[in-house]
Amino acid sequence: MSELKNDRFLRALLKQPVDVTPVWMMRQAGSYLPEYRATREKAGSFMDLCKNAELACEVTLQPLERFPLDAAILFSDILTIPDAMGLGLRFAAGEGPVFDRPVRSEADVEKLFVPDPEGELQYVMNAVRTIRKALNGRVPLIGFSGSPWTLATYMVEGGGTKDYAKVKGMMFDRPDLMHTLLDTVAQSVTSYLNAQIAAGAKAVQIFDTWGGVLTPRDYQEFSLRYMQQIVAGLTRENDGRQVPVILFTKGGGQWLEAMAETGCDALGLDWTTDIGAARARVGDKVALQGNMDPSTLYASPERIRREVATILESYGSGSGHVFNLGHGIHQHVDPDHAGVFVEAVHELSDKYHD
Amino acid sequence: MSELKNDRFLRALLKQPVDVTPVWMMRQAGSYLPEYRATREKAGSFMDLCKNAELACEVTLQPLERFPLDAAILFSDILTIPDAMGLGLRFAAGEGPVFDRPVRSEADVEKLFVPDPEGELQYVMNAVRTIRKALNGRVPLIGFSGSPWTLATYMVEGGGTKDYAKVKGMMFDRPDLMHTLLDTVAQSVTSYLNAQIAAGAKAVQIFDTWGGVLTPRDYQEFSLRYMQQIVAGLTRENDGRQVPVILFTKGGGQWLEAMAETGCDALGLDWTTDIGAARARVGDKVALQGNMDPSTLYASPERIRREVATILESYGSGSGHVFNLGHGIHQHVDPDHAGVFVEAVHELSDKYHD
Numbered sequence: 231m232s233e234l235k236n237d238r239f240l241r242a243l244l245k246q247p248v249d250v251t252p253v254w255m256m257r258q259a260g261s262y263l264p265e266y267r268a269t270r271e272k273a274g275s276f277m278d279l280c281k282n283a284e285l286a287c288e289v290t291l292q293p294l295e296r297f298p299l300d301a302a303i304l305f306s307d308i309l310t311i312p313d314a315m316g317l318g319l320r321f322a323a324g325e326g327p328v329f330d331r332p333v334r335s336e337a338d339v340e341k342l343f344v345p346d347p348e349g350e351l352q353y354v355m356n357a358v359r360t361i362r363k364a365l366n367g368r369v370p371l372i373g374f375s376g377s378p379w380t381l382a383t384y385m386v387e388g389g390g391t392k393d394y395a396k397v398k399g400m401m402f403d404r405p406d407l408m409h410t411l412l413d414t415v416a417q418s419v420t421s422y423l424n425a426q427i428a429a430g431a432k433a434v435q436i437f438d439t440w441g442g443v444l445t446p447r448d449y450q451e452f453s454l455r456y457m458q459q460i461v462a463g464l465t466r467e468n469d470g471r472q473v474p475v476i477l478f479t480k481g482g483g484q485w486l487e488a489m490a491e492t493g494c495d496a497l498g499l500d501w502t503t504d505i506g507a508a509r510a511r512v513g514d515k516v517a518l519q520g521n522m523d524p525s526t527l528y529a530s531p532e533r534i535r536r537e538v539a540t541i542l543e544s545y546g547s548g549s550g551h552v553f554n555l556g557h558g559i560h561q562h563v564d565p566d567h568a569g570v571f572v573e574a575v576h577e578l579s580d581k582y583h584d
Numbered sequence: 585m586s587e588l589k590n591d592r593f594l595r596a597l598l599k600q601p602v603d604v605t606p607v608w609m610m611r612q613a614g615s616y617l618p619e620y621r622a623t624r625e626k627a628g629s630f631m632d633l634c635k636n637a638e639l640a641c642e643v644t645l646q647p648l649e650r651f652p653l654d655a656a657i658l659f660s661d662i663l664t665i666p667d668a669m670g671l672g673l674r675f676a677a678g679e680g681p682v683f684d685r686p687v688r689s690e691a692d693v694e695k696l697f698v699p700d701p702e703g704e705l706q707y708v709m710n711a712v713r714t715i716r717k718a719l720n721g722r723v724p725l726i727g728f729s730g731s732p733w734t735l736a737t738y739m740v741e742g743g744g745t746k747d748y749a750k751v752k753g754m755m756f757d758r759p760d761l762m763h764t765l766l767d768t769v770a771q772s773v774t775s776y777l778n779a780q781i782a783a784g785a786k787a788v789q790i791f792d793t794w795g796g797v798l799t800p801r802d803y804q805e806f807s808l809r810y811m812q813q814i815v816a817g818l819t820r821e822n823d824g825r826q827v828p829v830i831l832f833t834k835g836g837g838q839w840l841e842a843m844a845e846t847g848c849d850a851l852g853l854d855w856t857t858d859i860g861a862a863r864a865r866v867g868d869k870v871a872l873q874g875n876m877d878p879s880t881l882y883a884s885p886e887r888i889r890r891e892v893a894t895i896l897e898s899y900g901s902g903s904g905h906v907f908n909l910g911h912g913i914h915q916h917v918d919p920d921h922a923g924v925f926v927e928a929v930h931e932l933s934d935k936y937h938d
Binding site for chain 1 (some may be wrong): 600747748749752756757796797798799800801802834837838856857858861878879880882883892914
């Protein structure tokens, strides 16, 4: 194993001292980069790109060539697990992801199974191994998965939705069925993330994109509970190094205390929560990741730097902060503005660390 | 003036004793009702319906014929003010509202003016007067407006948006211009709501649909501040009766304390906040309105009743609660389920009132 040359990101997640605040961007390998669009074109469809280890590795590394980022994140999709379960994933133009065989009935739920990470999902592990090798210890690689609730929304709705009628319908009237579904997905996510860790991921993040559409009660029962089950089942050490786990519920700012109780190492924050107030609420329990409004990258470089300064000041001194956007980078952002953001974090955070 | 036969809604907003918890539904006059769809067809376009006082009155009263609701709400659109400013509102099929002349430059902002509520907007006041007469004291009529920030998002973007690139771009880089725009809109909303009150509205609600896409700092400076300015400028008494003001920021659950300081009488809650926890946070300062997840209406009648019971129990005993959905009713809901909801609130809340 190659030694990590830059381990700021892992150290901050574990609240160990760092020289400057580490930074990465959700969706940093994405269509705001012309070189990404070129590789994507070469690959064919979005899933073709995910399934080609060499090309997935190429796009994973692209943002690192441009910006002094402190972590790489596996290029993949959150819907690989339900796709591996045989639901028939495709990306319809202008519609987003669609499942040809959505999960609607008791019979549909019974057919679900835990995919083999080195079987149906081996293409993901191949990508992790290829990227780890290419990174050669430059920065840590982050593995990830969607949360069970988030995956369930796509699996039951069969695509995007405004009102979550079908998935909430099942949750309200067939909670038994919903729990069976979520348990199978949680088992799948656990084995999937453990395989990513075995293949070389140094930290993992669970993306709970749709937890924020639930009531506090339903969030606890149908989303948080299954993320907790996953956290409890993860390999938390590899190659003699702790593997930190980050939970990110978009719109979950009201539930940070409960999220911090799951045993995870860090919470991702969207931009609707003040990070200083969040730090006061969770205390020493977890590190925090975030949380600049991604739309700030449409502003001028000077305004971007001021926003970075405001967030650093709000968090205050000491380790435990990984800087990030509060959600994925938007596709129409000027890449130079992303560079201003990343550099500003390093430059302006120096004074908050001994 | 006819005496109000049912003033539960107004009494609860002022924390005065009531026999049962009052209830209404955001967007209760809407396309989930077949009779609404019939009137809408007769009217022509959506704005034709808003501009025809007789037909706007007809649809306002339709849900009251079906359900024992404790308030009526003016049928109109939140974009009447920017339309009256000459921005050219139209509703494009499948696209939602579009402004032909969006506000992008300093020159565009300078052209904005405060519309005369009995001039360009007289059709709204005519609708209020027609509805008040038709209601004949049956229940109070609620007037409403969009919040300045929410109206600004449509005015600057010119239509729907996912990333708020243009409006946030102006906010970040030309805060002076954004403040001029918001001040003009806030003055317009104040005179618009005061005219609705003069015409017969017994309470008013400000819909801050997009305040929740801001950081806490930007929310205070660009949304809440202008709602506070409006609250301070409203006629708070009419016909010897207090006119309560309700603020509703979707996604504003983290900012209730600040919202309660504006001088409003009540806060609308979406379903991501526990109403009992919210009550503990705002204390006696304001009443609360909400907050069942509108998607619960897709569930079975029994499940709907259980959710109503849970929310009533969470709020607890005493006045100060107006039951509502946490957002507008969805268009594919079975009207009978809406009826189950409304009746459950009255039936199950009896025990929480002396």
